[in-house]
Amino acid sequence: MQKKRILICDDEEGVRESLNLILENDYELDFANNGAEAVNKIKEAPYDGLLLDIKMPVRNGLETLEEIRKIAPELKVIIITGYQSVEMATKAMKLGAVEYISKPFNKSEVFEKTRNLLK
Numbered sequence: 001m002q003k004k005r006i007l008i009c010d011d012e013e014g015v016r017e018s019l020n021l022i023l024e025n026d027y028e029l030d031f032a033n034n035g036a037e038a039v040n041k042i043k044e045a046p047y048d049g050l051l052l053d054i055k056m057p058v059r060n061g062l063e064t065l066e067e068i069r070k071i072a073p074e075l076k077v078i079i080i081t082g083y084q085s086v087e088m089a090t091k092a093m094k095l096g097a098v099e100y101i102s103k104p105f106n107k108s109e110v111f112e113k114t115r116n117l118l119k
Contacts, residue, residue, distance in 0.1 A: 003028040004048040004118045009038040009064065010080065011056040015103070019051060022110050027118075035064030042072050049118050052097075054081035054088055062088070065095045076117050080105070 008019050009032040016031050023029060030047070032038035036058050038050070050068070054061035061079060068075060079092040082103035089100045099113045 005030065005046070006049045006051060006114070006118075007032060007038060007041055007047045008051045009033075009035065009056075009061075010051075010053040012053075015053070015080070019110065022107050023114060026111075027114070035059030035061065035067075038064055039067050039071070042068055042075065047072075047075060049114065050075055050077045051080055051101075051114070052077055054079055054092070062091055062095065065092060065097060069096050078113060078117055 003026065005028045006023065007030050008016055010016050010019070011034055020029055030041060032041055034056050038052065052061045052065060061081070065077060068077070073096070077097045078099040078101055079089070079097045080101045080103060081088060092100065098117055101110060101113060
């Protein structure tokens with residue numbers, strides 16, 4: 001069975017590395033350092049899911065999600081943020097995010113939410 005493809009977009013290398021360690025055995029992973037890079041990657045290849053940080057330079061997660069919805073409306077998205085804000089979560093959900101993970105996250109939460117997202 002072919003592994004599902006996930007794009008992880010976060011400007012922090014440590015977060016990308018942590019998510020890689022949690023998900024690498026079960027998914028094919030690709031990485032973007034910022035929103036602009038994520039949009040370009042999604043234009044070039046299909047993904048089954050996206051883990052997207054909210055607060056990033058160049059283009060924040062909400063702006064990125066808004067643009068991604070135009071090119072891949074069916075893409076399943078989990079928002080990741082260190083800023084627990086009901087307003088941000090609400091905006092992300094209105095833009096089509098399916099789930100929300102707060103930093104610092106724990107391994108089981110990331111794995112379970114990702115697995116549920118890509119069932």
